[in-house]
Amino acid sequence: MSTRKINLSMSECSNREMRLGTITSWDGSASELLKASDYEDRSAKKTDKCCGKRGRACQLCELNMPFSQETTCAHAMVACQIGNLTDCILVEHSPIGCSAQQHGLNVSMNIGLARRHKQPQTISILSTNLLENDMVFGASNKLRQTIRDAYYRYSPKAIFISMACSTAIIGEDIDSIADELQNELGIEVIPLHCEGFRSKHWSTGFDISQHGILRSIVEKNPKKKQKELINIVQLWGTDYFSDILKPLGLRVNYLVDMASYDELKQASEALATTTFCHTLGSYMATAIHLVPIWLQHWKNISVFLR
Numbered sequence: 001m002s003t004r005k006i007n008l009s010m011s012e013c014s015n016r017e018m019r020l021g022t023i024t025s026w027d028g029s030a031s032e033l034l035k036a037s038d039y040e041d042r043s044a045k046k047t048d049k050c051c052g053k054r055g056r057a058c059q060l061c062e063l064n065m066p067f068s069q070e071t072t073c074a075h076a077m078v079a080c081q082i083g084n085l086t087d088c089i090l091v092e093h094s095p096i097g098c099s100a101q102q103h104g105l106n107v108s109m110n111i112g113l114a115r116r117h118k119q120p121q122t123i124s125i126l127s128t129n130l131l132e133n134d135m136v137f138g139a140s141n142k143l144r145q146t147i148r149d150a151y152y153r154y155s156p157k158a159i160f161i162s163m164a165c166s167t168a169i170i171g172e173d174i175d176s177i178a179d180e181l182q183n184e185l186g187i188e189v190i191p192l193h194c195e196g197f198r199s200k201h202w203s204t205g206f207d208i209s210q211h212g213i214l215r216s217i218v219e220k221n222p223k224k225k226q227k228e229l230i231n232i233v234q235l236w237g238t239d240y241f242s243d244i245l246k247p248l249g250l251r252v253n254y255l256v257d258m259a260s261y262d263e264l265k266q267a268s269e270a271l272a273t274t275t276f277c278h279t280l281g282s283y284m285a286t287a288i289h290l291v292p293i294w295l296q297h298w299k300n301i302s303v304f305l306r
């Protein structure tokens with residue numbers, strides 16, 4: 001698979017540093033960064049900040065940096081996206097330390113719910129709480145039990161599983177367990193490969209969240225187009241877009257935070273998708289509109305993304 005594609009037939013999506021050549025640290029001036037990040041120019045001639053590779057393999061090179069930028073991880077970004085869905089559950093297959101930020105996300109979610117005039121609720125994240133024995137003997141049964149508990153306690157429309165560094169190290173097979181539990185419970189059980197060490201670029205977690213939603217929830221063969229519906233990929237912000245779009249006869253469908261299963265599902269029926277932040281919303285918008293989703297699944301077509 002080319003590293004520059006969206007491929008919805010695979011459960012994993014490629015890292016941003018592989019697919020887009022993104023970096024999280026830079027040792028130099030802004031003008032040098034501007035020059036060095038000119039992808040087309042660097043492909044044609046070597047610069048002093050370029051590793052000398054050519055063509056599609058040419059990317060900004062962080063390997064010689066004298067420091068490493070402090071950053072969050074893709075697993076945390078999945079929590080801030082998928083954990084904020086109103087009628088789905090996220091099961092974090094990880095030690096409890098990977099869930100240390102959830103109290104903050106619970107506050108963010110409820111501020112966002114109030115801004116969108118939705119009912120308050122507790123964030124929908126469970127943890128398998130891996131301990132030393134689980135790291136030695138495996139924790140697949142603990143994951144199965146947590147998914148069943150989530151289903152019978154909360155009756156979610158879908159259950160997501162997020163991978164963490166520890167579960168990737170011991171090789172937990174979340175794809176097989178997701179298939180098994182999906183057949184058993186009759187709802188979508190969606191694996192998300194977001195272990196922190198997978199990508200240095202935390203925003204890969206946005207792509208991983210949207211990849212799972214696109215593969216498993218968004219309507220693959222929409223029977224109708226909602227010509228007044230506009231997807232807005234947004235975080236927890238106030239609903240300014242309804243006032244802007246209403247005079248034009250348009251409605252807003254907010255994705256992903258605080259969205260419901262049905263709001264995600266209808267995303268492929270929308271006229272257009274836009275976002276307040278390219279880093280957040282580019283993956284979802286490209287996958288929905290560049291090639292019809294049903295065609296991507298049916299023909300195993302990949303979408304090139306710049």
Ligand code: SF4
Nearest residue numbers: 073075098164165196
């Ligand atoms: S980097 Fe790894 S260990 Fe740290 S929070 Fe992310 S998934 Fe957990």
